[in-house]
Amino acid sequence: MRAVDLIQKKRDNQVLTRQEIEWLISSYAAGTVPDYQMSAFAMAVYFRGMDMQEIRDLTLAMVETGESIDLSAIPGIKVDKHSTGGVGDKVTLILAPLVASFGVPVAKMSGRGLGHTGGTLDKLEAVKGYQVERPQKAFIKQVQEIGLAVIGQSERLVKADKLLYALRDVTATVDTIPLIASSVMSKKIAAGADSILLDVTVGNGAFMKTVADAEKLAETMVTLGKEVGRKTVAVVTDMSQPLGQAVGNRLEVLEALQIMQGQGREDISHFICDLAKIMLKLAGVEESLAVIHQHLVGGRALRKFEEMIAAQGGDLKDLYRPADARFVTEILAEESGYIAELPALEFGLFAMKLGAGRAVKSDCLDYETGLVFEKKVGDAVRKGERVACIYSQEELGEKELTEFQKNVKIMRERLVPKEIIKIIS
Structure with missing residues (x-):
C-alpha cells in the first residue's frame, strides 16, 4: 500500500477498508509514513468525514499502536x-x-x-x-x-x-x-x-x-x-x-x-x-x-x-493552603441586574495569560493564579457588588481590567442556565 493512494481515496470521499486504515496508522506509528502525509490525510478526513465503520477501525487501529492496561486484578466494575x-x-x-x-x-x-x-x-x-x-x-x-x-x-x-x-x-x-x-x-x-x-x-x-x-x-x-x-x-x-x-x-x-x-x-x-x-x-x-x-x-x-x-x-x-498570589483584584458590577453572560473561552484565555494555563506544551504554569467568580449566569447583582476576583503575580493595568470587565454581561432579565443538556446511552 501507499499512503498517497489512501489520502487520495479519502479526498475523493471514498470509504477506506479496515486493512487500509490499520496499515496507515501502524505505518505512521512506526515512522514510515511521514507527518506531511498524515497531515494531508487528517485534512481529507476533516472535509470528507468517516462513516461509523471507518471510525471504529481507526479507533481500534490506534489502540493497537501501544499497550493496553489490564485492570482485571482490581475487583468490581471499574x-x-x-x-x-x-x-x-x-x-x-x-x-x-x-x-x-x-x-x-x-x-x-x-x-x-x-x-x-x-x-x-x-x-x-x-x-x-x-x-x-x-x-x-x-x-x-x-x-x-x-x-x-x-x-x-x-x-x-x-x-x-x-x-x-x-x-x-x-x-x-x-x-x-x-x-x-x-x-x-x-x-x-x-x-x-x-x-x-x-x-x-x-x-x-x-x-x-x-x-x-x-x-x-x-x-x-x-x-x-x-x-x-x-x-x-x-x-x-x-x-x-x-x-x-x-x-x-x-x-x-x-x-x-x-x-x-x-x-x-x-x-x-x-x-x-x-x-x-x-x-x-x-x-x-x-x-x-x-x-x-x-x-x-x-x-x-x-x-x-x-x-x-x-x-x-x-x-x-x-492541600488546604490558600492561593499564594501577590495581588487579588476585585471586579465590581457596573450596573444592577442579572448576570447574563460570562464567556468561558474569554475567561479561559485571560487565566492563561495570568500563568494558569499553557499557550504551548512547554510553558511553565503558575499554580497560584486565576479567577474566582462570586456571581454566575442567572445571579442577581447590584451596582458596585463584587462579581469576581483576579489572582495575579503582577498588578493589573487598565487594559487588563477593561478586557475582563467587557466580558461580564449584565441584563435586566434573568436567564436560567442548564448544566446537563442531554444524556445519551
Whole structure:
C-alpha cells in the first residue's frame, strides 16, 4: 500500500477498508509514513468525514499502536470518566472520590491542559508532592487498596494518538468528530475500565460549539464504546460559562475542597451528584441523589480524596493552603441586574495569560493564579457588588481590567442556565 493512494481515496470521499486504515496508522506509528502525509490525510478526513465503520477501525487501529492496561486484578466494575474539555472543570477532583466512596473502584488516567482549557493533572500538581507519574503495578495496587487513583497517561498508551494529536493541533484539524472520537475512545479503551462516562461539553468554551455537533460526537463515542464491550454513557453539558466558581489550578483545588465540605454552590454540587448517579449505575450501583449528596457534603468523598492525595505523595497540609498570589483584584458590577453572560473561552484565555494555563506544551504554569467568580449566569447583582476576583503575580493595568470587565454581561432579565443538556446511552 501507499499512503498517497489512501489520502487520495479519502479526498475523493471514498470509504477506506479496515486493512487500509490499520496499515496507515501502524505505518505512521512506526515512522514510515511521514507527518506531511498524515497531515494531508487528517485534512481529507476533516472535509470528507468517516462513516461509523471507518471510525471504529481507526479507533481500534490506534489502540493497537501501544499497550493496553489490564485492570482485571482490581475487583468490581471499574469506571472511568472523560471530559472533552472546558474552563474551570474541576469535576474529576470531586466526582472520582465521590464515586469511590461507594466502594466502586475508579482507576483514572488524566491529561494536562493546553490553551484555554485546564487539565486535571495540573490541578493535582498544585498540591506539593503529588505524583502523577506512577508505574502500572503501583497504580493497580493503589486502586486495590483505597479504590481510587488519578495518574498521568502512560507514554506507552496509544502511541499513534499522541503523534496524531500533536499534528492536528498545528494543522487546524482538531475539531472534527471522527478524529476527536477516535482519539478519546482509543485512550479510554486502552486504559482498561469496564464502564465509561463521557462528558461532552458544548458552547463558547468547548470544542463543540453547537448542541447538534455535541450530540453527534456523543452518539459516536457511545457507539464505539458499546461495540468493544464497554458500558458507555455520554452527557452533553454546558460550557458557555466557566464551570463552578474558580478558574486556575490551586483555586480549583480549593473550590473542590469547599464543595466536599458542603460549602460550594448548590448548582455545581447537584451537577456532580447527577454525574455520580450515572457513574454508579454504570457500575451496577443504584443510589438516590439524596444519599449521593450526603456522601458529597458529609465528608465521605473528602476523606477518599485525602486518601488519594496522601497515597500519591501529596502533602495534606499544603492541600488546604490558600492561593499564594501577590495581588487579588476585585471586579465590581457596573450596573444592577442579572448576570447574563460570562464567556468561558474569554475567561479561559485571560487565566492563561495570568500563568494558569499553557499557550504551548512547554510553558511553565503558575499554580497560584486565576479567577474566582462570586456571581454566575442567572445571579442577581447590584451596582458596585463584587462579581469576581483576579489572582495575579503582577498588578493589573487598565487594559487588563477593561478586557475582563467587557466580558461580564449584565441584563435586566434573568436567564436560567442548564448544566446537563442531554444524556445519551
